[in-house]
Amino acid sequence: MNLLLGVNIDHVATLRQARYALLPDSPNAEPSPIDAAEDAKLGGADSITIHVRGDRRHMQEADAYRIKASTDLPINFEMGNTQEMIDIALKLQPKFICLVPETREEVTTEGGLDVAGLFDELSPTVKILQEAGMEISMFVDPDVCQIEASAKIGAEMVELHTGCFANAEKGCERDEELDRLRIAAQRGHELGIQVNAGHGINYENIQQIHAVPHLKELNIGHSIVARSVRVGFRQAVEEMRELMQGYNPEGAQV
Numbered sequence: 001m002n003l004l005l006g007v008n009i010d011h012v013a014t015l016r017q018a019r020y021a022l023l024p025d026s027p028n029a030e031p032s033p034i035d036a037a038e039d040a041k042l043g044g045a046d047s048i049t050i051h052v053r054g055d056r057r058h059m060q061e062a063d064a065y066r067i068k069a070s071t072d073l074p075i076n077f078e079m080g081n082t083q084e085m086i087d088i089a090l091k092l093q094p095k096f097i098c099l100v101p102e103t104r105e106e107v108t109t110e111g112g113l114d115v116a117g118l119f120d121e122l123s124p125t126v127k128i129l130q131e132a133g134m135e136i137s138m139f140v141d142p143d144v145c146q147i148e149a150s151a152k153i154g155a156e157m158v159e160l161h162t163g164c165f166a167n168a169e170k171g172c173e174r175d176e177e178l179d180r181l182r183i184a185a186q187r188g189h190e191l192g193i194q195v196n197a198g199h200g201i202n203y204e205n206i207q208q209i210h211a212v213p214h215l216k217e218l219n220i221g222h223s224i225v226a227r228s229v230r231v232g233f234r235q236a237v238e239e240m241r242e243l244m245q246g247y248n249p250e251g252a253q254v
């Protein structure tokens with residue numbers, strides 16, 4: 001079974017917003033997230049991830065509907081736990097939801113969702129979205145208690161936050177973070193929950209991700225968008241896909 005690739009195209013919209021924040025619907029507004037979704041598919045993406053943030057810094061609500069209408073790839077909709085985002089999700093009807101923490105000040109999603117601590121607030125949201133037919137993922141730090149809380153809340157998936165691993169210095173520090181990912185993935189597998197991973201994965205550190213067992217999907221955005229400046233979006237996706245080949249979910253037992 002191949003490791004699946006979800007391509008996060010938020011930063012295509014970041015580039016557009018850098019020039020067209022006030023005119024995202026202008027005929028000149030570029031680059032187009034719709035084109036990026038199409039190229040991602042041609043490059044071998046299995047799903048398209050988009051995050052409409054409360055502050056609308058990259059993807060706009062209209063982008064989400066247009067991308068969904070333009071592609072036959074499943075949409076993974078990342079969202080904070082707010083009524084506004086629940087309403088958008090119910091209208092958008094993506095296949096997957098990834099619940100993420102969100103604060104205005106952060107540059108990007110900086111930590112995992114505290115599913116254990118916010119259990120009572122998250123529980124109704126999970127239920128509403130599942131009843132509307134969506135599969136739910138919890139974006140969590142690689143902590144066993146968060147994986148256990150995600151299983152208890154009834155989420156179908158967890159996405160392990162790989163940011164600490166990606167930002168750790170190569171050597172002991174990164175190996176320690178890799179161990180945390182390995183242990184968390186193992187626990188998710190034992191609990192029968194699908195285990196995905198994402199954040200900060202790039203063309204270099206992906207090699208070490210192969211050592212994390214039981215992964216089903218990686219969600220990768222920034223490094224692919226950055227690489228696309230040199231080689232084009234489709235090739236950037238193809239190159240990442242290539243580096244994901246040969247993953248053995250059972251071969252990296254903890």
Ligand code: PXP
Pocket residue numbers: 008010051078098100108109139159197198199200201219220221222223
């Ligand atoms: N997964 C989640 C939940 C995220 O919030 C992000 C960043 O938007 C990613 C994956 C992708 O991270 P990156 O852009 O660093 O590849």
